[in-house]
Amino acid sequence: MVNVEHIQEGSIRGRVTKAHKPKGSTRLLDYVHSIRSKQRVSQEEKEGTMASINHDVEGLLDRLISFSSHSLHQIDLEKYFLIVKELGKGGYGKVVLAKDRKTDHRMALKVMDKNRTSQQSFLLEFSISFLLSSHPNIIGCCGTAFTTTDHFVFVQELAPVGDLFSLILPNVGIPEDAVKRCTVQISSALEFIAEKGLVHMDMKPENILVFDRECHCIKLTDFGFARIKGTVIRTKVGSISFMAPEMCTTTMSDGLAIDGSLDVWAFGVLIYCLLTGESPWQVAMTDDKEYKCFVDWQNSFKTYSPPEAWSKVPTGIRRMFIDLLAIDSTKRSPSVEVLKYISESWKEEIPDSATRNEDENPIQSSSSVQPGESLPKASNLNTSQSSDSNTSTLSNMSCLLSTEISGSQTEMTPGPQKDNMAETPIMFDDK
Incomplete structure (x- = not known):
């Protein structure tokens, strides 16, 4: 499996940032004003931190894609994951709810059909998702990607609602x-x-x-x-x-x-x-x-x-x-x-x-x-x-x-999804 968390890119963070919640209730306008003040004070520091990525995003993505392509292993999906249900579907693939067979940890897997998606396109989406996932309002991407016989797959944070x-x-x-x-x-x-x-x-x-x-x-x-x-x-x-x-x-x-x-x-x-x-x-x-x-x-x-x-x-x-x-x-x-x-x-x-x-x-x-x-x-x-x-x-x-x-997110009861899928587990047939 690819674990991009180990890439040494100074300002890239492989783990999704966990933020603390503010205590008590804070009115929206006051909170926004305080945030904007902090942003003005820290603008110079912020620009310095982001400079390498801002000026060379193409080179950074090329390095991420290259690293990922050399470490992209084929696995038997059924051996590692139980696919519970489909969460969404598009023209190039789908997102499924999966459980790790060893830990029972629930996650979302983005699954792309190899007949519809090139490896380069898959790795570009995976790399962009990983690069942006440190922001608290962008879905988490844990840095793990792999292939099956028929699909490209990478792991994402699960949204419960x-x-x-x-x-x-x-x-x-x-x-x-x-x-x-x-x-x-x-x-x-x-x-x-x-x-x-x-x-x-x-x-x-x-x-x-x-x-x-x-x-x-x-x-x-x-x-x-x-x-x-x-x-x-x-x-x-x-x-x-x-x-x-x-x-x-x-x-x-x-x-x-x-x-x-x-x-x-x-x-x-x-x-x-x-x-x-x-x-x-x-x-x-x-x-x-x-x-x-x-x-x-x-x-x-x-x-x-x-x-x-x-x-x-x-x-x-x-x-x-x-x-x-x-x-x-x-x-x-x-x-x-x-x-x-x-x-x-x-x-x-x-x-x-x-x-x-x-x-x-x-x-x-x-x-x-x-x-x-x-x-x-x-x-x-x-x-x-x-x-x-x-x-x-x-x-x-x-x-x-x-x-x-x-x-916590894991304690929330998932709301209705776009497709009313049966709860019976469905498994990929890689053959």
Whole structure:
């Protein structure tokens, strides 16, 4: 097995950072202000620590890939792991819940079909995942990779609740306090990825894993499309509803040099989905009516009223979306600009007659989007939203939010996954 923890790269950490939780309850705004002050004080030190990776991420990934390729051993998966069930599936592979046969330790295995994925692509994703996994809002990668007869496999941290998509109520979203917590944590992860000179390229709710149902700790996952900033691509990459307009219009002849503004755009769309339970448009092209209305509004933001889809967004945060979703990619704000809006209301108040039963937790409601369904488009508006405003955070320890999480991750009961898989163990047939 490959154990990349033994690579001597000074600023690379092979183990996922464990952060302590703050004691008691801390209000979100005060906590964010304290974090931003610490960030300003430590900026010079931070830049010095990251310098070698920032200036040579390509060389570092080459070394990680080279080391991993020489140590990639083939094993009998059934001998070492019991595969309990499938957690998610994509075009190139799947993620399964597995138990170590010796220790009974539960983990996630990312399994890629050798007929669909080259060894180089597998090792690039594995290396990027490992490089970024020290951040508390990026899924842990323990540095272990191997092959079977038919698959490439590497080991990841297990998220007990599932993904963020499974918590979104159609036409409702998730509660305001949870939206803010998610937003601050994701922005921290994106800032870290950008500092490493990388671009995620596939930001969406399905790629945000959840560790508790109130979203006090969430983590970004799936780096299969991630690339080094400046890489020129000639095909569309990512999920269509979250693609920036420059990606939607990319042609093979022109190509597109990627940068973090692509992630920022998807981040803006993601926040809208969390707030409303809807997608603002199907595709960011002017033949999409909802997108065309947004472009017209952005061009005359201070003059005209917002289109229907954006009228339900409170006035205090409309500027945030205008900046995150700037049509001109050079004018998009950094992801951390969301911190400026934390004290604002993010959801409009709703009449008492329209509020849900106060005993019902909207995050646990059975009316959430089912596997395989798409979020409704913004033109299908439903104003029955729920809102609460409370706490969340950002920093190198940004998954540590204002409220204590009861129990450890291993003690939590996993929530429903995207696929209703039977609990009967399923085993790989490597033959």
